[in-house]
Amino acid sequence: MMDRDLISLGSLEDWKFQGGDNLEWANPSYDDSDWTRFSPSGLSEPIPDSLWNNYGWFRLSFKADSSIYEQPWNLYFYTWGAAEVYLDGKLVHTYGKFSSTPEEEKTFMPISKLHRPIQILPKEKHLLAVRFSYHNGKVYKKYLDILSGSFGFGIGITGNQINDLITKDENNNKIVTYSAISMLLIIFILLSFFIYLDPKDNTYYYVNFIILFWIFHSITPFIFKLNDFSIFSYILIGIYYAILTSGLAISFYPFAISSIFNLKPSKTFTYLPYFVPILAISTIIWPFTYSLLFRGLFLILVIVFTVKILIKVKNEKQKGVGIATFGFLGSLIGILIAVFFENFFNIPNTIFSIFRVMTYVFIPLGMALLIGYRFFLLNINLENQVVERTAELNQSLENLKSTQAQLIQSEKMASLGELTAGIAHEIQNPLNFVNNFSEVSEELIDELQEEIENGEFDEVKLIASDLKENLSKINHHGKRAGAIVKGMLEHSRSNSREKSETDINALAEEYLKLSYHGLRAKDKSFEAYFKTDLDPDLPKIKVVTQDLGRVFLNLINNAFYAVNEKAKLGSNGYQPEVIVSSKKNENGVEISVKDNGNGIPDAIKEKIFQPFFTTKPTGSGTGLGLSLSYDIIKAHGGELRVISEEGKGTEMKITLPIHKDS
Structure with missing residues (x-):
């Protein structure tokens, strides 16, 4: 009786029992000589109805050794019922809530509960009285059989060693659970990231199912801290819940391994998760040995399926089989230790905890x-x-650059064609004069020769005067043609990329005429009214003349195209009109090209400066004109804007800064 770990009192044969309830029965002086001798410890069957109506009192009279009084003790009490414990007539502890009615009774859940301190004062003889009720004992026996636990109670006194062991086990459980949950959550987050990268791969979902079920399983010991469960709740949660969560986790092993190696899961695998609830229920309704065998059979099935997959993958020489086998064997060893060694062998808690993790x-x-x-x-x-791919992209980039250069050149050539037509028209006029006066001069020379032969020198003088006048006109129109050619050469000279001071008004007016005559040369039916409104005080500004001329030509061509398209619709009273204007404002020089064509729809206004975007029919434009114009104006530090109203016309506004530096 002096074992410091536990002094058991429940197994003593001097216990007496009486059904019913009377608080006087806690009094040491009460005479219990007519009570039934009945030990409360280790009852595998409910107390017979002949002895009680599911509640009653147990009393034990005992003597204590003097050494008992020299050190502190805890009251060891283990029961699934409800009880009040009295020592020498004084209530020392309650376990659950005793009641003579099932409705008010609250049973005690003894798992992982610390034993409470008890003070034993020196006395010749002590009386231990237990007021005890257990109304659902018969029901639990019917449904839980051997899992229903003891129907009485265990009682004794113990030192702190058992409490220390309980605390150590709890701390150990916490360490294992927190460590496992932390590691599982880290892996869960990692795999969730992989799901984000490849949401169609089921592997991550299967593994995350395994992780979640193991997390649910690992928190089982802490569920009982939430409340005092009955034995039925304990079995349901502690066994059914634990087997359900661990079984579901294990059942997804073959799915995960099949998926990760790109194998189609066998149809047999699909039955495994449905098999788990049956497995959990069998643990409750079948004898312990049978349910353990049933769990072992389920585990063997999972092992066989998984090993079969690993062998198949190895035969296919897929990479990573060793890593998958490492994970599977590690978990399998942990499961075997947890399921079998815990039930049949006594292994240290630290080692068991490692296997749990x-x-x-x-x-x-x-x-x-x-x-x-x-x-x-x-x-x-x-x-x-x-x-x-980089090498291919570099090659593609070179091809694109070449194509872009060709397209830009094509756009330049298209502009050049239109420009050439205008230039040809401009040169044609002075050439016509030169030709006409040359022909007239030839006739005058013939007349001059005749008059000389006839001796009519007065007529000779008159003809010579006319001939001189004709030569003067030929010279004038020849110089005019030369000036036109010289101007074009100025625009295309080799150093034309350099900025030079340019008369914007003259440049705009020149390209307006060239554009009009160029379009007339291509389409004799083309007619449009055009005019200028140029600020005579506009200062010269530094620009790349050839580039700005290309912008003017492009904008004016577009304006003439727009009014011509509207004219083709045959609107009554419509007069095609293009106006080129200039003025100086606070931002610099502003040049406007305005038409009264069909305008630009709002839906495409933001697209008109995009490369290759065009509203013209296929083959009528490259879609680069406005894009190149926009880039040229930006390169000059200016701005190109569009103001348009559908059905009324469009105005393209260029703003260029005035640079005062030389």
């Missing part, structure tokens, strides 16, 4: 390592592909 973590860890390894291989392949 292995059970929770190894499969998800192995999967995460395997996924990481495969991403590593994928990254190497991607780097190689990036090098190849």
